Amino acid sequence: MGFYLRTSLKAGPFRFNLSPSGVGVSAGVPGFRVGTGPRGNYVRVAGLGTTYFGGGATAPISSGSPMPMPPATRNDGIVMQELSGAPVQQLVAAHPSDLISQIQAAARRHLLWPWVAASLTLLALISAPYGLLLLVPGLPGVWWLRQRDLARRSVVVFYQVDDVPALNYERLITSSSFVSRVQRVWHVEAEGALDTSYQRKVNAGAGALIRRSPAQLNLAGPPVLVTNIAVPSLHGKDRSVYFLPDRVIVRHGAQYAGFPYAAVNAHAQVQRFIESDTPPADAPRVGTTWQYTNKSGGPDRRFKNNRQLPVMLYGRLTITSSEGLLIVWDFSRPDVAAELAEALCGMR
Structure with missing residues (x-):
């Protein structure tokens, strides 16, 4: 159908793929564990009803x-x-529903990486020129933290819609323009x-x-x-x-x-x-x-x-x-x- 966009999803360093055995997840950055990333949800909507996988109702x-x-x-x-x-x-x-609970929890989480990046930049400028050396380990750390924030503020849902x-x-998508x-x-x-x-x-x-x-x-x-x-x-x-x-x-x-x-x-x-x-x-x-x-x-x-x-x-x-x-x-x-x-x- 025309409303499908992709077959795999990315949330921070995590990549989710839908297979016959379920939702698979992999991490592309060292230091990230699958258990600390977002959950993968699977929802099937068909003529006989809706089936949810990934958590029970709250x-x-x-x-x-x-x-x-x-x-x-x-x-x-x-x-x-x-x-x-x-x-x-x-x-x-x-x-x-469990999905709404996940979305609520993700929306409440604050981004940390902008504050760390601003603090690192200010510290480097105050203590320049030697403080600029802080950017060598600091910038990769900020990038790592940004990936962590993206993962914590993501709720992954695979939809399969049939019939x-x-x-x-x-x-709905086409007629409402x-x-x-x-x-x-x-x-x-x-x-x-x-x-x-x-x-x-x-x-x-x-x-x-x-x-x-x-x-x-x-x-x-x-x-x-x-x-x-x-x-x-x-x-x-x-x-x-x-x-x-x-x-x-x-x-x-x-x-x-x-x-x-x-x-x-x-x-x-x-x-x-x-x-x-x-x-x-x-x-x-x-x-x-x-x-x-x-x-x-x-x-x-x-x-x-x-x-x-x-x-x-x-x-x-x-x-x-x-x-x-x-x-x-x-x-x-x-x-x-x-x-x-x-x-x-x-x-x-």
Whole structure:
């Protein structure tokens, strides 16, 4: 299938290969032991179900009911509701797994080699010219430490996807156009209704105000995950969603949670948006309005520099779960949001 990228994986000095007898590992640097490196996981997804090799499921983590984020009131009286859903720490308890535990542990490990490299450079400069001799044994040591850090911050997973799940996953990657088809994506962080006529007047006549940040689509996957497949991913400022063949992984900062597709709902809708920035070239333009409007929709002459704004047609993708997951994305092309929602529903 087209989503397979490689047959062997590298994590620091370790190389993993999948063979009929299982996942094999070798180390190419003296001083590294296989027992101190990342584990190799094997996941087979087929029409009869999903099989995991590499560790058992972890015990559930106890937690209380999800606590919704309280609305924040701006100085102009607009109440903004955060669209963040339940905290990731609570979402972890809903569907615990060994893979998520490994990813969490790897993400929490700090890189040591940059600090050692900076300290070595500073010491060499302070004690120059003789201190420069420290670089002779020091640079190989920094390289060795960097390889160690890469190994400790890597989770290796081999996927074998067959039958109908393979077709569905291929459709997810191709129909959602994760590489280049959509020009802009935004993570919608908060939304507030404009209740008064004055609030609507000074906000181009809109019915709601949103807070958003730029996002991107790619096939990179979680930074600590080393795998043999392309992983469609949506990346926001501090939240990301990764679509694996067997589950959806959500990241908030350094915290991760996983959900089976059966537990995730995806919904797309068309969104009229008054664009104050430069509009994307691939978005349909359906009208114009004024930054400050009067009751009839025309420009309010009492405001100086009252510019005309384009009304664009965007696509909104909302991903939810019954456990409290909520992430909202806007796409400059409505058809891309609709295709992605349809493909995600096909993974259930």
